Amino acid sequence: MDDPPGTLACAALARAIAESSLMNAGVVDGIVRAAATADAPVADAADRLATAHASAVTAAGAESEPDAVAAVGAAASDMASVCSDSGLQTVG
Numbered sequence: 412m413d414d415p416p417g418t419l420a421c422a423a424l425a426r427a428i429a430e431s432s433l434m435n436a437g438v439v440d441g442i443v444r445a446a447a448t449a450d451a452p453v454a455d456a457a458d459r460l461a462t463a464h465a466s467a468v469t470a471a472g473a474e475s476e477p478d479a480v481a482a483v484g485a486a487a488s489d490m491a492s493v494c495s496d497s498g499l500q501t502v503g
Contacts (some may be wrong), residue, residue: 417449420457421494426488433483439464442490453497456490 423442426434439461447459463479463486478485 417446417453417494417499418496420446420449420453421491421497421499424460424490424494428487428491433464433487434467439483443488450497451487453490453495453499456493460486460490465489479489 420442423438423445427438427442432438434444443457443461446454449457460483467476467479467483470476
């Protein structure tokens with residue numbers, strides 16, 4: 412049970428940040444799935460994270476890869492701020 416909504420997504424994000432695993436296969440997808448029950452701010456932040464991650468995956472091996480991966484980090488940081496502002500767990 413995800414009570415309050417977004418707790419699971421924010422906890423998953425915190426784990427991924429702590430483990431530096433955002434670019435590992437399936438990690439961002441798991442965060443996005445967990446955010447399905449979240450309120451709009453958390454769900455929207457998860458969508459932005461998913462978009463940044465998709466761009467980084469597409470940029471693999473390209474000159475733009477470092478910037479795309481940095482954008483994933485920025486999106487994760489933004490989502491962590493949203494989680495914190497929402498009073499949700501942001502530490503693993």
